[in-house]
Amino acid sequence: MIVNFIDYLKERLPAVKFVCYIAAAIIVIWSMAAVDTSHAHTWAEKHIPGFWAVFAFLSSVILIFLAGWLGRSGIQTKEDYYDK
């Protein structure tokens, strides 16, 4: 059942992608239009529409690039490093 469902989605990949984009857009529009942020904790939440969407995207990018940079700076090494 699970396998069939995944295969079903995989065969319709462009449609799935489209639905996901639409869903993301709806979430942002809904958050901007319908959610009261006047009691939010931070200035940014109150004044930047869709703050958490921007925040999440930027955090992901920063984390991925930071990790990649640290990895390349010498932290990542061969698997047999300790066996030598």
Next chain:
Amino acid sequence: MTSSFIHPALILIAGALILPFIKGPFRKPYLVLVPLLTFCDVLYLSQYPGTYGIVNFMDSWTLTFGRVDSLSMVFAFIMALMAIIGTIYGLHVEDEWQHIAAWFYVAGSLGVIYSGDYLVLFLFWEMMAFASTFLIWFNTDKGSLAAGYRYLLVHTFGGVILLLGFVLRYQATGDLSFVLLDEHNTQLYTWLIMIGLMLNAAVPPLHSWLPDAYSKATVTGAVFMCAFTTKTAIYTLARAFAGFDILIVLGVVMAIYGIIYAILENDVRRLLAWEIVSQVGYMVVGVGIGTALAINGTCAHAFAHILYKGLLFMAAGAIIHATGQSRMTDLGGLYRKMPLTLLFMVIGGLSVSAFPFLSGFVSKSMIISASFESHLPLAGLLLTAVSVGTFLVAGLRLPYLVFFGESRCSAATWEKAEDPVWNMRLAMGIAAFFCILIGSFVPFLYSMLPYGDVVYHPYNIAHLAETLQILAFTALAFYFLKNRLAARATISLDLDWFYRLAGRGFLWTTVNPLQWADTAWGSAYRVVGLVSLMTIARFSAWFDWHGIDGVVDGTARIVRAVGGRVSLLLQRGQIQMTLYYTVSFAALFLAAYVWL
């Protein structure tokens, strides 16, 4: 009610000691029964809060084995529940020693949670460290033996620091009780105790043992380990160090540190272990903030964390159990072969990512809210960023690289991959059920939290909107950057580099000069000593042969025969077993000394 107090740890210990005698068809029911009884005992004790099991120790100290209050209740509940789930997960394991080690480990954890003073705490603390080491040693994979030794040595070091701390405190104050320490009057012993406890919570820079050990434990052992050590340590920190500001900083560092290493990691269980470091960081922050909401959040998150992390480790264990592979460079595309495991891993992954209606949503947000409400917006924002990273790693990267995308499996791996046996599926099902229950039926968890008068509503529009935005745009970022998160056949150097290479350096300095001295001595001996020695030897041989032998030989032969028998029995060449016997004897002597 003192007469009806039976320590839950005692049930597990007695159960473990009887286990080798239960064989055949009775084994499996018995294995379920013992943790179930323990759980019932914990539930029973929760009805009657109070202090039990007070023992007078050597006339001068009062030991408290059973402090049942709102903080210990919630932790004992989840530990006992996890003991049931973990034992069911390992029901197919024939080797009784693995169950015994696991039960002693849980008993240690429960003992720490109910302990009222440092002596009892220390006793069970060491029991945990020692029993869990065997969960690593039982794994026959390459590297497990060494990892077990590193784990044991690190925890022994931590134990000694803790011991130093509370002995100094006893000397200064004459007090052994395990209570909240004063933040405004810190002494050397305060920091020593904190370091000892923080080592078990894997707070950087004392964290390297965790990914090292958890990735090398047995499949079932890792499920136990991921639950007990760090969360028991969080309990002790919440007990003694609530409101210590330094923990906020350390916790945030810990959360970020863990998630960055998780992004780089290739080994499935190491990735999950790094995420424990990251998630426990939230709890350390919660303890550091120390307000009622923050402590509630810490307890709630520890509770939820044990279940979803157990679920993730069980799913990862199912993959390793079936395929024998733990590196994501050797996996991929497995959804066709292991659909149920995929389902459970996704439930666990979405729970840790704070998906609405799953457990992380109602627990993690409490700590983040507490940091905003305590006017720590930076901590709150950084923890939210880590929450983004968590979804990136556990919710997206891990399932994607193991179950979707291109298959990097060898033909043999692909052939072997299948959903695990019924008991492993059942255990995962129970954990998944609780993940959903906690997230969907909030009073189940919230009614157990220590500060009952704190009101917190996770399901409000603003929180929902925040979470959905975060999840959607993290997924989007993952989609664009997934090539940067691909599996690479590397390991990541961490602070254990220092003691691993320091150990090697020590070995080198010991071996090489000693070798040189030995060789030099050998040559000198041959040149100078041998001739004179031979002369003396000839004389003493004559004397020995004719004089002494007759008397001594008889005695010597007896001693040798007895010694041979004993060492045949006790020294099978495996130093782990020797260690085991030594500690057992030491424990027996201690018990005899105290009670006789």
